[in-house]
Amino acid sequence: MNKTKEKILTAASQLFLNGGLSALSVRAIAREANLSTIGIYSYFEGKQGILDALYIEGFEKVLAAIQVSIDLKNPRLGVLAAAKGYIKTAQLYRGHYRLIFGESDSGYKPSKLAQEAAKKAFIHITQVIATLLPEDANYESRREAALQIWALIHGFINLQHHAIADVIEPGAWEKMILDAVGLQIDALQSKYE
Amino acid sequence: MNKTKEKILTAASQLFLNGGLSALSVRAIAREANLSTIGIYSYFEGKQGILDALYIEGFEKVLAAIQVSIDLKNPRLGVLAAAKGYIKTAQLYRGHYRLIFGESDSGYKPSKLAQEAAKKAFIHITQVIATLLPEDANYESRREAALQIWALIHGFINLQHHAIADVIEPGAWEKMILDAVGLQIDALQSKYE
DNA sequence: TGACAAAATATAACAGTGTTATATCGTGTA
DNA sequence: TACACGATATAACACTGTTATATTTTGTCA
Structure with a gap:
């Protein structure tokens, strides 16, 4: 470059x-x-270009964080490890995380290229989570399961960033999130059996 | 006024x-x-005051949306009804929802009063969700259960607002969210029995 | 009612923002 | 050496939130 x-x-x-x-x-x-x-x-291309670069950087961090070896023998542990990485990245690069999931009051809209980076991360997340489901599960089911787990983690992180978060001691979040994800995984797996 | x-x-x-x-x-x-x-x-008090007013308005809408009659006979249905109202409000007042859970790049920080409105809504949400648990459940368990359900719904809504959301057809979100919440409720309830 | 004080409103300015038109400089080519 | 073209710098424009300075309106008391 x-x-x-x-x-x-x-x-x-x-x-x-x-x-x-x-x-x-x-x-x-x-x-x-x-x-x-x-x-x-x-x-x-001005500030839009700068924000685009940071936006892409943010999704690259997320992608890197969940690049765990997909263990087909124990997908539960694999997904939990990915979740752990995801949470850590969201804390470490809080600004980036806010940018890629925040509300962009300054009128910033991610460019085509930036949206593709987001979609790429989404596809990978779907793949990781899909290992939880039996092999014959169709695409819709996989996507829905992925969205469920992702929404749960993402929702927790977002609430943690929120002003009301101080009712929870900062160190307690990770365990709480991972417990919830574990519960959700079990529920998902027992549903598809 | x-x-x-x-x-x-x-x-x-x-x-x-x-x-x-x-x-x-x-x-x-x-x-x-x-x-x-x-x-x-x-x-x-300038723009901060305006945003504070809208912030409080937003949480009041949320609070109003989940003001369902708490049915102790069937808490599952009560929580699902509250979730439905919550989702609807988030769509109807998308700007408000973005403001109260968004990232406020313009340096806006909710005032003490606004934070109290947020906390008030949080407490009520906790109460509604706590009806799912047996009566002898302690406060931490209630709060944790509340955060779990809330994070799930909130995460879904936030993903829906996101740029990548177009992979899902707009009308399909509500059913998907409510299904996930139902699953989560069942998992929570079977955990506390 | 008339006079003065106080509150409400308007104007204009300041420092900051993203963006762009104009001017300057430096380098490479003929 | 002269010219041209691309990179850099300066200055300006229209906007933002905020505030200091006028101006007007309002209310109170003699």
């Missing part, structure tokens, strides 16, 4: 990790990357 | 419902309410 382009991206990533979305202004990125504001527009 | 204050709020609500957060500028609200920008600052 272009050297300048890379410099801009690391500057943006830096600002984003430290101060969140509100710290990510075009001028601040340019200052951090030692060039003038117009540079952001010649190397990226 | 003050007449002018009400006028401002309805103008804000109007703009919010139509154009989302990005349409909600102080000047636009003032224009719509037929007064000058400074009015927003004398009747509310």
